[in-house]
Amino acid sequence: MTEIVVLMAIAGGLLLLLGLAFTLLYAKAYRRPEQGHAIVVSKPASVDVYFTGALVLPVVARFELIDIRSKSVRIERCGKDGLHCRDNVRIDIVAVFTLRVGKSATDILRVAQTIGCARAGDPAVVEELFHAKLVEGLRTVAKQHDFDEIVSDVCAFTDEVLQHIGADLQGYVLDDLAIERLGQTPLGALDPDDILDAEGIRRIVERTAHEKMQRSKLQLEQERVLRAHQAEIEETIIELERRRSDALASLRNATGRQLSDNELRERMDERVRDMVRPVVQQILDERLGGSSPTPHDGDPARG
Secondary structure, three states, X not given: OHHHHHHHHHHHHHHHHHHHHHHHHHHHHEEOOOOOEEEEEEOOOOEEEEOOOEEOOOOOOEEEEEEOOOEEEEEXXXXXXXXXXXXXXXXXXXXXXXXXXXXOHHHHHHHXXXXXXXXXXXXXXXXXXXXXXXXXXXXXXXXXXXXXXXXXXXXXXXXXXXXXXXXXXXXXXXXXXXXEEEEEOOHHHOOOOOHHHHHHHHHHHHHHHHHHHHHXXXXXXXXXXXXXXXXXXXXXXXXXXXXXXXXXXXXXXXXXXXXXXXXXXXXXXXXXXXXXXXXXXXXXXXXXOOOOOOOOOOOOOOO
């Protein structure tokens, strides 16, 4: 009986040790990726991708982490490297593209096999892979539109660039394009001996001269209108002075004496103001083109 108990105790101890050993092995062999990463597990018969975690048995399989977070590629084309538009005007542009490894198992395996898991998330590697393709996309779309079209609708330009670059990026995905700077390349940075730049210079000079002429015409028109208004005001003042003199003379003839200042003020309030108001209102109506508001029925007219 005692031997049976001892054997059972030994068996129980062994089972406990085996369970503990299995738990420790499982904990050590289970791999959980960090946020923004996936696990690529290479087995004798297959290569699998896991996003939440995987059991990687030593010797039997090996694993690698792959970075699937977004990476930015900054493209700056300014000065003599600016992009030509359809009208051959150069534009300075600073664009930031956002790329990442696709989140499907197919994309991840493609990147892992062609580039390698360790290099896939390196910003320098991503820029080296796609810099030429991104610049080509910007250049091609810019050449399809005039300068005015691009700067007037940057969102449409951005969408067209994204569409042109497309989705065939060797397992990567192009998420976004942000235009940080977009404008005309300064004339001093253009090469007059370059055929395209020479055409662009000509268009810029013609456009600038036209805009200056339009501004001059507008300024002259504003000055003409101002002088006309000043003339109207002067004529109004002269007319008011004449009517005031006529009113004073009429008051003197009616009273037969020279009026005091107080009497003049009172008579002016009663007679001269009533004579002046229609003249002023007529001039204001003519100046505003008849758009001045009229009092509503029942509202007292303001003096």
